[in-house]
Amino acid sequence: MIFKKFNIENKKARDLIPQAITVLALLSIIIYFATNAQINMGNRGISFGFGFLNQEASFDITFSMIEYDGSHSYGRAFLVGLLNTILVSAIGIFFATIMGVIVGISRLSDNYLIAKVAEWYVEIFRNIPLILQIFFWYFAALRALPLPENGISFYDISFLTIKGWYVPKFIWTNFNVFLLSVIAAFIAIYFINSYATKQREQFGKQIPVTTISLASLILIPLITFLFLGVTLTFEYPVLKQLSPTVFTYAGGVSIIPELIALALALSMYTATFIAENVRAGILGVSKGQKEAAASIGLNKNQILKLVVMPQALRIIIPPTTNQYLNLTKNSSLAAAIAYPDIVLVFAGTALMQTGRAIEIISITMLTYLTLSISISIFMNWYNKKMAIKEK
Amino acid sequence: MNLIAKPSKENLKTYAPIGLFLVSLSILDVFINAFFNFNLMAFLPSQLSYFLPLILGFIGFYLIRIEFSGVRFLDILNKNINSNNFNALLTLFTIFIIIKSIPPMLDWFILEANFLGNSKDDCTGDGACWVFIKVWFNRFMYGLYPDAEQWRINTAFLILFAIVGVSFFVSEKLKKYFVLFLVFVFPFLGIKLISGGSFGLEYVESAAWGGLSLTFIISAFAILFCFPIGVILALGRRSSLPAIRYISIGFIELWRGVPLITVLFMSAVMFPMFLPDGTFIDKLIRVLIAITLFEAAYMAEVVRGGLQALPKGQYEAAKSLGMGYWRMNALIILPQALKLVIPGIANTLLALVKDTPLIFVVGLMELAGMIGLAKTNPKWLGMAMEGYVFAGLVFWVICYAMSRYSQNLEKN
Helix, strand or coil: CCHHHHHHHHHHHHHHHHHHHHHHHHHHHHHHHHHHHHHHHHHHCCCCHHHHHHCCCCCCCHHHHHHCCCCEEEEHHHHHHHHHHHHHHHHHHHHHHHHHHHHHHHHHHHHHHHHHHHHHHHHHHCCCCCCHHHHHHHHHHHHHHHHHCHHHCCCCCCECCCCCEEEEEEEEEHHHHHHHHHHHHHHHHHHHHHHHHHHHHHHHHHHHHHHHHHHHHHHHHHHHHHHCCCCEEEEECEEEEEEEEEEECCEEECCCCHHHHHHHHHHHHHHHHHHHHHHHHHHCHHHHHHHHHCCCCCCCCHHHHHHHHEEEEEEHHHHHHHHHHHHHHHHHHHHHHCCHHHHHHHHHHHHHCCHHHHHHHHHHHHHHHHHHHHHHHHHHHHHCCCCCCCC | CCCCCCCCCCHHCCCCCCCCHHHHHHHHHHHHHHHCCCCCCCCCHHHHHHHHHHHHHHHHHHHHHHHHHHHCCHHHHHHHHHCCCHHHHHHHHHHHHHHHHHHHHHHHHHHCCCCCCCHHHHHHCCCCCCCHEEEEEEEEHHHHCCHHHHHHHHHHHHHHHHHHHHCCCHHHHHHHHHHHHHHHHHHHHHHHHCCCCCCCCCCCHHHEEEEEEEEEEHHHHHHHHHHHHHHHHHHCCCCCCHHHHHHHHHHHHHHCCCCCCCHHHHHHHHHHHHHCCCCCCCCHHHHHHHHHHHHHHHHHHHHHHHHHHHHHHHHHHHCCCCCHHHHHHHHHHHHHHHHHCHHHHHHHHHHHHHHHHHHHHCCCCCHHHHHHHCCCHHHHHCCCCHHHHHHHHHHHEEEEEEHHHHHHHCCC
């Protein structure tokens, strides 16, 4: 009896000792670093704190989605950088998904040439470091574009030049009404969908959901244009002469070459990984499933939509989530070509000006952690929705 | 209605030759157009002659699409590139685009390119200026390492390759000593040889290291250190002791959630703040620590996959033999788990090699960084394309070889 008790205590003690040592070691390292940091900051005459976020930043940013100039605060500059990071990540994710799906399906094409071309696309772009691809697009390919005065024109409404891509600007009146109508359309689609699912599961009735959804997505916003005073006009970019030799475009929106190069490289690089996921997902659906679906009389589209894709998606989504996360993190390479993302604006310029290395690097890393975690929470939710619901 | 009968086995003799002729004609037209800039169909209106190859090829492919023709060549063709109208169009587009893109590429890479000479003025052609690569080649390989001392880097790598090469041919027992030497002795000998400072070798500071050799040095050391740290972290994450488990999870997720570039920034500007005033750690070593910790987190996740894949019986069997935690892991669990995840490990190492160019953010210049330096040299402006194509090719060869190797491991 005594022996047993002793033994249990002994095991507890045995478990406690390594844990205590690890925690103590970690704590002492943290304390050591913290004291050093305090001494170093004291020597430089700065104290730890986030008050600097309210100070005037007094530097300019070349590309901003919200109003910003040198008189705004560091906090505002951080927000500009964050929005730019989110913008390029969103563009990258959008195009990487489309290209990835196309290339992934092409790899399985029964057309030998298409399959080979897709395979080589993957092999080439996956095995060159992303940073080199960004450099290539930015310093080599996009620098070969013409000057503004002889820019490549797309039907005279959009111009591609060495200084960027000029596209028409949307000018809305009553934009809020339009936005509300789009939200209303999505809510309507949600209800149509759940109604159709119910009808199908209870009575076996098929309702053309896709057609109805598309129609409501077009019709409901269209009503606002016709009756509720929403208008949309475009402001086209026009060539303007600044001096005898210098031209530029006035009006419209200018998409800077840094953004184009970054979005191109990110989406082409990530598309190769997504393509491999898509391929593995489709290959992962067993042949028996397709044959079983065909034998109960589903047509080709129904087989793809109702049998193959739901199962393939379940294999595709988790690794693709990882690729989306990677793309978001890789967008930090923007700093290499001076696209004003959070790393360049905040961990670069702002850090250089304030010298507050610890605060700024911590905020930057925390931001990326938050972005990563929010994407993975969203994708986990989506993944759960797609998972098999066993009844 | 059936003015033109559907291609079938009966009219094979008439349809197949006509179809093949039309397909060949359309390809020939595009080929001659692309390579000799001569338009066979110039007598036709421009709109028509532009689309004619496509139309001819499409009709040709339609005519030769004969099921079970009995002609082996036709059957293979139909099955692989001509199974329906849509596929025939895709095939034609692919072939035309490939043919159209060959001449400009060939011109730029070889025909119009300049190979001879030693300054930018020698590049008179419209194509690539390979003189740039030739002149800067030493810098691209060795960075700013003094020319007279470069034999030391060469020797270090030659010894490395020699040891690896020889170890393939010696017996199992000797191989063990080779591996031990390679892991525990050689890295430090090699780094001593390259940095110098003793044995009569001139000291070369790490700021002068660079080029492709720096890529290899950083990759090699990061691989060497990140592997054991990754294994320990993986074991920690699967540990039954909560404090150790949560610390491991926190450590792994922290590194995996942030981009490498911010970790490098941290090593450059934030880490020195954490050290006592006046201590100085070499930039290269700081970068190495950053990359090692970063990749160790990824390595830990790969190893954890292997640990999870092992059946529970292995743990129970080891415990029933009276083995403790460390003996169980070292002798039973890890050897099996690591064998399971060799492809994953290879992929992590591949990612590591692809990540090394990022060290330019802290001012170390490997291949991509040296090209950035060379292309801004006033005497060599406008050479970005050549430089990055060259760097891309070099990295592609290295990474492609590694990925093929890991795919082979996966298959076996």
